[in-house]
Amino acid sequence: MKTLVLVAHPHMEQSRINSIWKQRLLQEKDITVNDLYARYPELNIDVEREQRLLLEHDRIVMQFPFYWYSSPAMLKLWQDQVLERGWAYGGGEKLKGKSFMLALSTGGPEHAYGKEGYNVFTISEYTRPFQGMANLTDMTYLPHFALHGVRMLSDEQIKESAERLVQVITDRNNHAKNFEVVFGE
Numbered sequence: 001m002k003t004l005v006l007v008a009h010p011h012m013e014q015s016r017i018n019s020i021w022k023q024r025l026l027q028e029k030d031i032t033v034n035d036l037y038a039r040y041p042e043l044n045i046d047v048e049r050e051q052r053l054l055l056e057h058d059r060i061v062m063q064f065p066f067y068w069y070s071s072p073a074m075l076k077l078w079q080d081q082v083l084e085r086g087w088a089y090g091g092g093e094k095l096k097g098k099s100f101m102l103a104l105s106t107g108g109p110e111h112a113y114g115k116e117g118y119n120v121f122t123i124s125e126y127t128r129p130f131q132g133m134a135n136l137t138d139m140t141y142l143p144h145f146a147l148h149g150v151r152m153l154s155d156e157q158i159k160e161s162a163e164r165l166v167q168v169i170t171d172r173n174n175h176a177k178n179f180e181v182v183f184g185e
């Protein structure tokens, strides 16, 4: 199984979590890391290249820090331009049968997400548009992988989360419940 990880972090040089995840994923031979802000600093996405990469992989992962309850803007632009009508949907079904998942980090702690928390909604609720995208393009939507509360995490915990991320991403039978990494409980 070949996996494509679309990484989107506009300030990777300041990142604690996504930079460690990216470095760890680069060590895996069946994982291709596609760092979108690094490749397209001027936001001039090469649609043909992106579509070719999608065709070459069985599982597609979007990895990003949660920004305003969604992804950084690059991933929206990527979807708008790469997932063309007649190619990904509406008469084209190039993504059919692939699996899709999100791997995201948040500033807010795990307990902030949900109706008792200050963010009110769960990560699954906030990520509905990605679920809709997978549905329309006929991809199997896998449970998300989330790491919460960046300021409360030690370097060791972040490294540990990178190992778990690799396990989850490379697991062919990954149909378990959402994988939220919670430390200290």
Ligand SMILES: Cc1cc2nc3c(=O)[nH]c(=O)nc-3n(C[C@H](O)[C@H](O)[C@H](O)COP(=O)(O)O)c2cc1C
Pocket (backbone or CB within 6 Å): 009, 014, 015, 016, 017, 018, 019, 064, 065, 066, 067, 068, 069, 070, 105, 106, 107, 108, 109, 150
């Ligand atoms: C513009 C911006 C928007 C953010 N929005 C959210 C948010 O909606 N929810 C949240 O929990 N954290 C939010 N954060 C915090 C980031 O998610 C957090 O710093 C990041 O996941 C940490 O990962 P990193 O170490 O790879 O940068 C935001 C940060 C920035 C800069």
